[in-house]
Amino acid sequence: MVKTLSRITLIGLIVSVIPLGLVLAQSETKESKWSLDDPRAEAKSIVDNFLEAYYHNTTPEGMGLIGWIILVRKNFGWLRRIGDKRVVEPFIELLKDTVRFEELVKWEGMTRRKLDEDHSNIAIVLGRLGDKRAIPALKECLKWKSREMTRMEAAIALCFLGEAKVGLPVVEEYASRDTPPFNSWGDMVKAN
Amino acid sequence: MGGYGKGELTLAFFTYDWQIIELPNPNDNKLLIEYMERALNFPDYDVRLGAAHWLIKKNKRKYTESVFKVASEIILNRDALVKKLGEYGPSAVLQEAIWVLELIGDKASKDMIKKLVNDEDKFVANAAREALKELGEER
Numbered sequence: 001m002v003k004t005l006s007r008i009t010l011i012g013l014i015v016s017v018i019p020l021g022l023v024l025a026q027s028e029t030k031e032s033k034w035s036l037d038d039p040r041a042e043a044k045s046i047v048d049n050f051l052e053a054y055y056h057n058t059t060p061e062g063m064g065l066i067g068w069i070i071l072v073r074k075n076f077g078w079l080r081r082i083g084d085k086r087v088v089e090p091f092i093e094l095l096k097d098t099v100r101f102e103e104l105v106k107w108e109g110m111t112r113r114k115l116d117e118d119h120s121n122i123a124i125v126l127g128r129l130g131d132k133r134a135i136p137a138l139k140e141c142l143k144w145k146s147r148e149m150t151r152m153e154a155a156i157a158l159c160f161l162g163e164a165k166v167g168l169p170v171v172e173e174y175a176s177r178d179t180p181p182f183n184s185w186g187d188m189v190k191a192n
Numbered sequence: 193m194g195g196y197g198k199g200e201l202t203l204a205f206f207t208y209d210w211q212i213i214e215l216p217n218p219n220d221n222k223l224l225i226e227y228m229e230r231a232l233n234f235p236d237y238d239v240r241l242g243a244a245h246w247l248i249k250k251n252k253r254k255y256t257e258s259v260f261k262v263a264s265e266i267i268l269n270r271d272a273l274v275k276k277l278g279e280y281g282p283s284a285v286l287q288e289a290i291w292v293l294e295l296i297g298d299k300a301s302k303d304m305i306k307k308l309v310n311d312e313d314k315f316v317a318n319a320a321r322e323a324l325k326e327l328g329e330e331r
Contacts (some may be wrong), residue, residue, distance in 0.1 A: 005292050012259070078207070108286040125195075152201075156200075156204045159204075159215060159220065160213075160215070160226065162216065162217045162220060163220075163222075164214075164215055164219075164220035164223045164224060165219075165220070167221065168224065168227050171201060171204075172227055172230070173226070174201055174203065175227075175231055175234055175236070175239045176230075176231075176234050176235075177235075177236070178235045178236070179235075179236065
């Protein structure tokens with residue numbers, strides 16, 4: 001009797017554990033496929049999330065938005081490869097918008113230097129995605145002497161967009177300094 | 193850079209795998225080459241070596257002499273490096289200079305690299321040995 005009961009328990013256990021294992025295995029496979037095997041899908045998904053945060057942002061300070069901008073920047077190579085330019089228009093708007101991120105200084109105690117660094121990510125992406133609609137906004141950034149990193153990245157971006165005549169002199173202005181404001185790894189080495 | 197992404201002034205014009213980026217418009221590209229040529233003489237070491245690296249990949253034959261001059265001057269003027277970058281600053285710059293010389297790969301460059309194989313900085317010494325190995329100069 002005891003033997004029969006334990007057999008039934010064992011079979012029951014096996015019957016319930018196997019499908020659970022299969023589901024877990026499947027979800028694991030799906031996840032690894034999403035992140036490791038398909039960087040295109042990952043890049044696209046990051047843009048989806050950015051757009052969601054941009055159009056339906058729940059935090060007025062925009063903190064979440066900056067996180068997605070950084071991820072878009074890290075994935076611009078894939079976005080360029082798959083021709084996903086959905087960020088271009090919002091990024092142009094954000095580049096022109098000096099108010100939205102200013103809120104972060106008030107709400108999150110973020111420094112202006114960090115803010116400038118994050119804002120410069122937008123200029124980098126616009127340059128590398130190769131969409132000429134970004135040119136006027138990038139040119140406008142060249143006037144921003146108080147946001148040096150954004151200004152410098154806008155200048156580099158303009159070179160990639162066929163405007164080297166305008167962009168390169170600004171790049172050279174930084175490069176020819178005895179100590180450029182940023183080292184080659186992107187760390188700011190001198191206060192503005 | 194295609195690749196690096198931030199703060200780069202000459203490295204912006206490289207891809208992640210160190211291929212040079214040229215600008216699609218020929219007039220723009222001409223301006224870029226002229227900028228890199230001037231950058232060889234800029235005061236910042238990172239900027240200078242970035243330009244050296246770019247130019248040697250752009251046209252090895254044309255720029256061997258000027259790029260060798262830049263890299264060897266940096267190596268031979270260690271005092272100036274220490275003065276500007278502090279005790280630990282020169283290591284990365286010297287390794288980059290070794291890499292540029294490795295790209296040239298001629299006898300003069302190998303001889304210059306050999307000066308660093310017993311360097312007090314282990315990272316520099318190792319970089320020099322590796323470069324020579326790459327150039328077929330097993331010690």
